[in-house]
């Protein structure tokens with residue numbers, strides 16, 4: 001198998017037929033072995049019915065139906081586990097990504113990359129979405145040190161090895177290029193055409209609280225996971241030692257004062273000092289617990305550190 005296409009979809013009944021037709025036109029011209037994996041993420045419309053009809057007439061199509069709507073990250077993770085192709089393309093089902101760009105993606109990845117991320121250069125989305133996405137991309141690029149413009153683009157191409165070694169869950173699909181980059185894979189980008197959504201509506205027209213976790217907690221989570229996943233004692237240990245140190249200094253200061261004959265029992269500073277020392281000890285021990293947990297799975301997969309030819 002040379003190429004696998006993964007398409008996560010949720011209620012995209014109007015787009016599927018047209019998308020499949022355009023995809024086939026492009027893939028047939030490429031004259032390669034390919035498979036198209038449609039991952040139905042718990043659609044409630046007729047998407048599954050349409051897909052079943054299509055796949056009954058076409059052996060290149062595979063349909064995977066999820067039990068309920070789990071979100072795009074899980075849909076992609078399921079696809080990543082199932083694919084057989086040496087190269088793996090992911091794209092959205094809503095016709096915003098243009099199948100005509102696939103040959104260019106293949107050409108680019110074959111020029112020496114492990115992952116090429118699409119860059120929706122002229123993005124056809126509502127203004128608010130473009131703006132928040134600009135802020136998101138700027139922050140992630142700054143935090144991660146990976147200089148690409150569009151982390152969240154659904155249109156990407158990967159070598160098989162990459163999709164088999166990254167873990168994506170929650171809302172982490174928006175960080176895929178970074179997750180790969182952290183593992184040492186070579187990540188590049190390519191400007192791709194982007195169309196206005198013709199049918200249905202965006203599944204990500206979301207509000208307040210979700211934004212908070214998407215734009216603040218997720219970046220922190222990702223940086224933490226990738227920088228300290230293999231050495232949790234360093235993160236918890238550093239913060240813990242600082243807290244313990246400050247607490248200790250406060251207590252020493254109060255001890256000296258006590259020896260000079262002053263009462264310290266009613267000083268708020270005493271509570272702060274004790275609190276900081278206890279928190280510090282707890283954080284350091286949490287770090288050690290973390291080390292015990294990661295030690296187990298680090299020893300399992302040393303293969304993924306080695307460069308494949």
Ligand code: UDP
Pocket residue numbers: 007008009010011012041069070071072075091092093094096154201202203204
């Ligand atoms: N999608 C999905 N599960 C979800 C939400 C979205 O599989 O819970 C799919 C959706 O059907 C589409 C792709 O993910 O194929 C991108 O979603 P959408 O077009 O709504 O995002 P936008 O382009 O507005 O960022």
Ligand code: MG
Pocket residue numbers: 092094096197202
């Ligand atoms: Mg879309």
